[in-house]
Amino acid sequence: MATDTQLNRDIGRTLLAGVERIHETLDSYGLVPTVTNGIALLFVVWTLFPVYWMVSGSLRTRSDLLATPPKLVSTALTVGNYPELFVQRPAFYEFLFNSAVVTVGSTALAVLLGTAATYGFVNYEFPYNLGRFHLPFLVLTTRFLPPIVTVIPLYVIFDTAGLLNTRLGLMLAYAAFNIPFVVWMLKGFFAELPDSIVEAAVLDGHTELGAFFKIVLPMVRPGLIAATIFTVINAWNELLFAVILTSNTNAQTLPVALATFKTAYAIQWELLTVAGTIAMAPVLLFAFLVREKLLRGFTMGAVR
Amino acid sequence: MSLQSNTAVGGHYESALLWVEDHLRWILTLPALAVLAAFFVYPVGRALVLSLYQFDTAGRHFVGLGNYVAILTAGAFWQSLWITAKFMFFAVSFEVGLGIAIAFVLNSKVRFRGLVQTIGLVPLVISPTVVALLWQLLYQNGGVLDSLVAPLTNGPVPWLSDPSIALYALVLPDVWQMTPLVTLIVLAGLQSVPDHVQEAAMMDGAGRMRRLIDVTLPYIKELIVLVLILRIVGTMRVFAKVFVLTRGGPAKSTEVISMAMYREAFSYGNYGRASTMALLLLLIALAITYAFATVSEVEF
Structure with a gap:
């Protein structure tokens, strides 16, 4: 163990020394800003190009999109692919509707139950705590489970319970998978509240329950918003559960439609790019609107 | 339940409220625990039972530990674990290596840093299913990636149809999507180093x-x-990218563990064998979680 740490440290130092040497060389020519800005620009292009390519593809004709060599910019743009998708695949209305219902429902459930549970875990001692592996830890362990582990028996369970091909079933499954996530995100927020807050509120004449709603919840609002954002994105994007637990338009969501879009003959790229764009657009717009919260959310728990 | 009016003035409402207050810890935590029990504990229990049965056209019949023996002695399970490990190794190495490097670059004086950070969010919020499609379009025969590497190759590259390339063609979209996560987290850490600490060190x-x-x-x-x-x-749970781009092919060269289990259950209808694989994977996942919880100081 000790030698491992030593070894890691040595590797780390060697790497850093290398980086340092490059930095000094560049610095002596005054090139540091050029190189860092160049790398940042490269990162931006690398990140945005695939998205640009799909969105632009949705506005092109098939032959224009699949031309060899590729035309990076098209001169003949058309919006005709959008109505065409819904003409050729009217089920897309249903996929959209299913995705929306399942996302909203599962988010509401996960945030509600997750918030209550986190507050409970943080504020009370539980008789079932066993050393390090107390219950909250086990709840969070489920966060690390590969979902395929539970979804296969879940298929058999849903089959007997009549939950296959229902939005309700999918909603419950997503809620279950997002609760540990909500707990993980909120834990820090609740733990940071001083104990005396609830006590003070009770002395002021609030009940404990009243204190929770009127005083505690408003104080953890940023955490609630972040947890909601992430749950919405998780549910909107999920494929594995949806593809296994649904097999017809009663409950199939957008990701299922996208993953099974190919026909036996070829991919209708001019339509698939439209479908892909429609699936991306809400989350991208949403992410843009809440970008500050999202940035903090991704790094939350990581940085105190 | 205990709604008998045992308070002098309060009546039912007051005593119900008291009951709620007394049991608040359970009222808060039990609903979530019940859902988790139904969707994690019960399925695992059900998998234990299913794993003892063989499913075929004649229905299901008890085989005891037969599934375990069959899986552990045949090569397919180990093969898919090995493919998953390779995917994990390459994806994680590139994501963490590149992610840290980019974080350091962005932490120096870079123009429009806030904008670059926001752009880093883009891949993270897109569905892995759509990410797979983005790359499938780039991998098109004679498409963008082919023309990018054209100077180095003779004609189009069979990105997804050559068994020796396909797994790496799956790593690339994952690297594209998840590298920004590493960058954003490490960058936040770098920015949390207080200036005065840096300055003090410089003074020294x-x-x-x-x-x-x-x-x-x-x-x-x-x-x-x-x-x-x-x-x-x-990366251990990668599914959508494989499902969309290769379905485990060609020649099973990208059959990661979740794809293998999907096929066992839903192509062959053998829920018993798939459940057995699920339980073995569960053991592996628990071992990894336990190892990290023990070794690292990260709070779960």
Whole structure:
């Protein structure tokens, strides 16, 4: 163990020394800003190009999109692919509707139950705590489970319970998978509240329950918003559960439609790019609107 | 339940409220625990039972530990674990390596840093299913990637149809999607190093290198462990990209563990064998979680 740490440290130092040497060389020519800005620009292009390519593809004709060599910019743009998708695949209305219902429902459930549970875990001692592996830890362990582990028996369970091909079933499954996530995100927020807050509120004449709603919840609002954002994105994007637990338009969501879009003959790229764009657009717009919260959310728990 | 009016003035409402207050810890936690029990504990229990049966056209019949023996002695399970491990190794190495490097670059004086950070969010919020499609379009025969590597190759590259390339063609979209996560987390760590600490070290005559090791590194060490955990767990469950891009092919060269289990259950209808694989994977996942919980200082 000790030698491992030593070894890691040595590797780390060697790497850093290398980086340092490059930095000094560049610095002596005054090139540091050029190189860092160049790398940042490269990162931006690398990140945005695939998205640009799909969105632009949705506005092109098939032959224009699949031309060899590729035309990076098209001169003949058309919006005709959008109505065409819904003409050729009217089920897309249903996929959209299913995705929306399942996302909203599962988010509401996960945030509600997750918030209550986190507050409970943080504020009370539980008789079932066993050393390090107390219950909250086990709840969070489920966060690390590969979902395929539970979804296969879940298929058999849903089959007997009549939950296959229902939005309700999918909603419950997503809620279950997002609760540990909500707990993980909120834990820090609740733990940071001083104990005396609830006590003070009770002395002021609030009940404990009243204190929770009127005083505690408003104080953890940023955490609630972040947890909601992430749950919405998780549910909107999920494929594995949806593809296994649904097999017809009663409950199939957008990701299922996208993953099974190919026909036996070829991919209708001019339509698939439209479908892909429609699936991306809400989350991208949403992410843009809440970008500050999202940035903090991704790094939350990581940085105190 | 205990709604008998046992308070002098309150009546039913007051005593119900009292009951709620007395049992608040359970009222708060039990609903979530019940859902988790129904969707995690019960399925695992059900898998234990299912794993003892063989499913075929004649229905199901009890085989005891037969599924376990069959899976552990045949090569297919180990093969798909090996493919998953390779995917994990390459994806995590590139994501963490590149992610940290880009974080350091962005932490120096870079123009429009806020904008670049926001752009880093883009891949993270897109569905892995759509990410797979983005790349499938780029991998088109004679498409963007082919023309990018054209100077180095003779004609189009069979990105997804050559068994020796396909797995790497799956790693690339994952690297594209998840590298920004590492960058954003590490960058946040770098920015949390207080300026005065850096300045104090500089006053003490510590060179740039010293400062990096003694001042900066302690701030991001835990974060690097955290992103490693997140990405190891994340790549272990890869499914959507494989499902969309290759379905495990060609010649099973990209049949990662979740794809193998999907096929066992839903192509062959053998829920018993698939459940057995699920339980074995569960053991592996628990071992990894336990190892990280023991070794790292990251709080779960």
